[in-house]
Amino acid sequence: MSRAADNGEAADDGRPAAASDGRPAAAADGQLIEDFGLRIGRAMSWPPMAGRLAGILMLSPDPMTLSQLQQALGASKGSASEMTRLLITHGTVDRVKVPGVRQAGYEWRSDAWSGCLQYQLDQTRQLLELAEAARERGGALPPVQRGRLRDMHTFYAFMVEQLEGLLDEYRLLLDVDVDRA
Numbered sequence: 001m002s003r004a005a006d007n008g009e010a011a012d013d014g015r016p017a018a019a020s021d022g023r024p025a026a027a028a029d030g031q032l033i034e035d036f037g038l039r040i041g042r043a044m045s046w047p048p049m050a051g052r053l054a055g056i057l058m059l060s061p062d063p064m065t066l067s068q069l070q071q072a073l074g075a076s077k078g079s080a081s082e083m084t085r086l087l088i089t090h091g092t093v094d095r096v097k098v099p100g101v102r103q104a105g106y107e108w109r110s111d112a113w114s115g116c117l118q119y120q121l122d123q124t125r126q127l128l129e130l131a132e133a134a135r136e137r138g139g140a141l142p143p144v145q146r147g148r149l150r151d152m153h154t155f156y157a158f159m160v161e162q163l164e165g166l167l168d169e170y171r172l173l174l175d176v177d178v179d180r181a
Contacts, residue, residue, distance in 0.1 A: 033056055034052065035055070037051040037052035039051070041054075044090070044116075047086075049075060050086050052073060053084065056073070058108045060107070060108070062098075062107075063096050063098050063107040064106055065105055065106075066106070067103060069083075069084065084106050088106075091112065091115025091116050091117075091118050092109055092112040092113075092116050093107065093112070094106070113170070114167065117166060117167050118167060121163040124156060124159045124160050128160050130156075131149070131157075134153075135150065
């Protein structure tokens with residue numbers, strides 16, 4: 001491997017240096033990955049490291065092991081493991097078997113954005129269940145508090161209905177895009 005590839009510098013022809021496996025060196029994608037860490041992390045209420053991990057996996061052509069992710073993130077094994085679990089829970093990453101490798105691999109789901117929206121829908125349904133239970137148990141409360149519980153229920157019922165529609169519409173949109181490809 002050249003010194004440029006080792007350092008993530010541009011090769012002599014001006015292109016970003018490639019790693020030994022042909023992928024762009026980490027430094028070439030570094031700013032994009034940092035943007036993911038800040039923007040997706042913040043928007044999804046994830047730690048910045050989870051956003052960076054999402055960026056790394058989204059840009060990776062192949063599944064990556066926990067050791068590879070740990071190295072790419074410059075993080076401890078525990079932190080990398082915790083962030084992969086978070087992204088799996090949020091529906092964006094899958095744990096996969098990589099042929100010829102003893103460690104599990106992690107990859108960006110082909111339907112990651114549907115998975116993410118499904119996670120949001122599931123969480124909102126749980127809050128709707130809470131709102132329903134609170135409304136039932138709060139019947140003896142004063143009118144102001146009952147009104148607040150009613151508003152909570154109305155909000156979460158509305159959100160569940162809208163998220164279900166968005167998820168269905170998004171999946172249809174993906175089917176149309178696949179048909180065009």
